[in-house]
Amino acid sequence: MGEKTFLIDTHPVRGDSRLGRVWIFSDISDMRQREQALLALAWLDPLTGAFNRRFLLSRVEAYQSQAVTGEALLTVMIFDIDHFKRINDTYGHDQGDVVLRTLAVRVKQVIEACKDSILVRWGGEEFVLLFFATNEDHAQSVAEELCFVMRSQPIELGDQQFLTATISLGGTLFRPGEQVLSDSIPRADQALYKAKHGGRDRWVWT
Template sequence: MDQESILIVEDDGIIAAYLQDTLTRLGYIVPEPVATGEAAVAAAVAAVAAPPDLVLMDIQLAGAMDGVTAAERIRMAFDIPIVYLTAFTRESQLQQAKMTAPYGYLVKPVSERELLATLEMALYKHNLDRRLRQSEEWLTLALWGADLGMWDCDTRTNTVLYSERWAEILGCSLTEITPNYASWEDRVHPDDLPAMQEAFNAHLEHRAPFYESEHRLQHQDGHWVWVQAKGKVTDRDLQDRPLRACGVLLDISERKRLEEELRQLAATDPLTGAFNRRYFLHSVGKEISRAQRYARPLTLIMFDIDYFKRINDTFGHEQGDEVLRNMTTRIRQRLRHSDVLVRWGGEEFMILAVETSLSQSVALAETLWAALRDAPFADIGAVTASFGVTEYRPDETLDQWLKRVDDLMYQAKSKGRDRVCYSGESAA
């Protein structure tokens, strides 16, 4: 056994000497006993660099300060366990002593065996408490460092305890959140709620080893916060029904924002912001399948800026890039949300118009054609484009459809540019 030190606070000299001799013989380090509460506090303060491991405290002491008051003072300043030693066992005295959270209570006269057992248990329990507090501190620091909120759910009552960080993620205080599961679900974005519920139930029903869900929660100011929730059932009854589940919540809004930026970068042309060819080829297959399944119209508009090489050669590539950016902005302002504007390559662009007939797309192409030719660019003048428009035919492949629209655009070029061609005829 490691030598542990015990401070004896006893005003009866004979008892103090007996305790000191006994504890020394049992292997403890025992400094000179003190007889008053004031001396006990002073001894603890004086030994701040190496405080005693336990204080054996008589409740009734000589001097103005009794043992309970001295114990309160010591416990406020130091993490030292107290074991009371007294000849009195009045109920009021016991209640007063309990308020100081003692680690034991011995009644005089005390046998050596009882003394040893009580002190060993007190020191052992205090060591466990200290390690538990240390673990809690580490957990708190880990949660703080990881920016995690915690939740603890009683599945029988649907009561959920939330941590302060959980509430902070949503811009509110704990007092503003009702401690139940409904207060969580009520904040989930309607589009995310079914998947979130299914993930939770799947774990409760043993269909998943743990609970994990990414969903949006409504912040106190109304905007949506992306979170990742993880958890696990920690208790089940004899029928294997879940009793308790707990876990963590992490704000992943920034990660979601970066993911969206990466998706945009992968799907869009960096110069104009229009979708790129890769995105078009990914999307058009789904739209073709939908058009075939439901017999709905689907059209393509392809256009190419006229004499664009001349613009670059005359005014420089920076001005050429500005024409592309400006033209894309003008086009996008006249498109519907469902229309997909694509930079096909160089000065060639494509518009995938869903739920749009040929006549509607021709009208749209003519609107775009006029918007370009009737609004000259500064320092350059009028910039025109040649358009081809065609509707998807259920019996053709994508390559065949693309060739038809490409042929129509070059037909517009061959007829003098600055016009719209569709179904092999000029509409300019």
């Protein structure tokens, strides 16, 4: 009810509903907010607001089951920020954190329209992205857009400092009979490796 959450209990008067019913409304808004805060701590990366590995582990089987139906293609991407160590060394770790947060925000904006998308901070400057695409061209267009939005919009670091950061990305489609964690992500990671050695600021599909 609006911003409030109520627990509702009802029972008949003296055991006979023909005499009427008693309705008890208990405001549990504070308890629900605490639960949501605990879930955020359990599932979210505190720096970027992306999901963490624990969340992906809890959902990956559901994603695989949904992919088996064949109604949409489960897309698996892994990407990271090019020369991130150089950014940290040049501008400091606080500014490196700004770059990570900016990347997460921009990725979420790009994938907002993608079906059942989840962005996961995989570790350090590396992220994993899962979503359902209508076809392979759609999946690849998302990869292209992710690279474009990073390179085309300088990141404001403060004190009138701006930095242009790029990403390298490896992508693949989940294949029936395989596992996302042991098959799809490692295959996407191999594509990421090729993107890095191909000059960075690009995506490679496999």
